[in-house]
Structures are given as C-alpha cells and as structure tokens.
Amino acid sequence: MRVVIIPGMGCTPVHSSNWYSWLQTEIGNRPDRFSECVLCEFPDPHACKESVWIPFVENEIGLDDSTVVVGHSSGAACVMRLLERRPRSSPLRGAILVAAAHTDMGDADERRSEYFSRPWDWTKLKEGATQIHQFHGTEDYLIPVAEGRHVAEMLEGDNFEYDEMPGHTHFFRPFQQLLDVIDRRF
Template sequence: MSQVQLPPMKAVIVPGNGASNVEKCNWYGWAWKRLGQIPGFQCLLRNMPDPVTARENIWLPFMESELHCDGQTILIGHSSGAAAAMRYAETHQLYAIILVSAYTSDLGDENERDSGYFNRPWQWEKIKANCHCIVQFGSTDNPFLPWSEQQEVADGLKAELHKYTNRGHFQNTEFSELISVVQGMLNGAA
C-alpha cells in the first residue's frame, strides 16, 4: 500500500556556509518574508550552528530536531545548504527539495572537505524515493561551482532544472523564481 502524500505545510531555508545573520544574507530574508505571507503556510529561517564549516553531523540533527523537516516540508538549500538538503533527504521523507547552487564534491577545498558531505557517494535513488518533488536552480556562470557538478546533481536526481547563464552563485537580494516554484508546488498539492 502506497503512502498518501500530505500537502506541504512549511518551507525551511537552509543557507550556505558563512551566513551568520541569515535574515540579512543573500535572498534568504526576502524569501522567508514572502513565503511566510502565504495563508496557511509557514517558512522557517534560522541561523545555523557551525555556520562556517557547516558540518553534516551538526546541521542534519539541527534540521531534524530544531527545524522539524518532515514529509510536509519543502526544504530549500543554497550551496552548502543544498548539500545538507541532499544528505538529509537520503534518510528522511520530505515533500520536496529545492536545490540552489548544488554540487557534488569538496572542490579541493579543505573547509568543504571538513563539512563531511563529500566523503562518500551520493545516494540519488534514496533521495528521489524520499521526495515528492525535486527542483534545482543552477547557473553556468557560477564563480565557485563548475557547471559539470551542477549538471551531475540534475542528472543524478532527474531534477526539474532551472538553468541560467547569468545568476552566478545566486547571491542576489531577491529570488522571485523561487517563490513561483514554491507557489506552484502548493497549487499542485491543493
């Protein structure tokens, strides 16, 4: 017997590493306010523990016990937050993951290596099985991530890919396409 898919009740924004005051960083606060205005829907945005290294063994338990990411959650992850969202979805049911500037390796960076996300193969099939919907935003002009890594995520997850050539690492102060994708999920679940 298949599980009945409950509609999403909230979104959780997981930032990239280095974001100490998340409400004032990139598009996070802007999106948090907009998503929080949707009737009957909640959006959570919290400063993460261990914000510089973004260690998996600290972030994933925080996402479970403090942010309560579950089968009715749209988990939005940016950069290191996208890596966290993918690892979380390997072992947890979520309504959806929205990955922004996602990548698959430590890129030869010691801090990324220390985070723990990149020390084993990605479990694409488990992630897909645990998510009703997977959307990815990527840009070919990202100064930090080669397109090949972003494409590897899209291919591994068969994600609904929103590919750009001019968005860099998605560090703007607004991100209207993200809001549209979430609203589309909510309309589809209604």
C-alpha cells in the same frame, strides 16, 4: 505546509544574507498555503559540518511530509544528505536545491563539511521528497555549472526539474524564479 531554509556556509547573520529574508517574507505573504517559513541561525555556520547540521535540522527544526526544504550551496548538500535519510514511507513534500555540488571541488572547507566524504545514494535521495527542483547559475564561480549538471543528471526523473539560469552566479540576491517554482509546485 511549511518551508525550511538551509543557508550556505558562512551565511551569518542569516537574516541579512543573500535572498533568505526575502523568501521568508514572500512565504509569509501566503498564509493560506504555508503555516511558516523557518529561517534561523545554524550552529557552526562557518564550517556547516554534516555531523552538526543534520541533527540540528532533524531534532531542533523538525521535518515531516508537509515540509519543503530550500538549501543554498552547502545548505543544498545538507538537503541532499537529509533526503538520503528520509524513510521511504514519509518523503518530504519538496526540496529545492540552489547551487548544489556533488564533490568538494578540491576545496578544504567543503571537504571539512563532511557532506562529500562518501558516495551519494541517488536512489534514496530521489525518494526523499515528493518533488525536487534544482537551480544552478551558468556563471557560478564558486560551484561550477558542471557540478550542478551532474546532480541534475543523477536526479533526473518524474519528480525532478532543473533550471539552469544563464548569466546567474551563486544566487546572492533574490530571484523571482525561486518563488515561481514554490507557487507552481507546492
């Protein structure tokens, strides 16, 4: 199994942003379970346009049915669009959404990212991974908790779990619950 981390908008250099390197190190400490953890610079890191990021993930990084993708903020929107595109016969092993939104929240940068330009296909999205887990902080000042709750409501089902984290903001620091979910579910 492999893990792919998809960062948020503006998270460059990616290795010194948020919790990404911490997670890569922790996954690397589990060689009996994970073959690799991909953490790399993304093209167009300040706009993170869907038209750039989706082909990059699919063609340069590569995904298969043994992949767990972890997306943070705009990276979570990218993961959601990737899940919509997965063939029903070959879902990803898992997806973890950290601070996910379903609208551009009136933000021009989010609007330009292209992820929110059309309705979500929640049925396809749910079928795009064997297991989906979502985290959202109740004190997130960038993506209101109502956004996360709506995503959770739409993804509700047998393969989905939602953790609403009291007192957490936009998850800029490592949080043990993320690693616990990976250890428990994957």
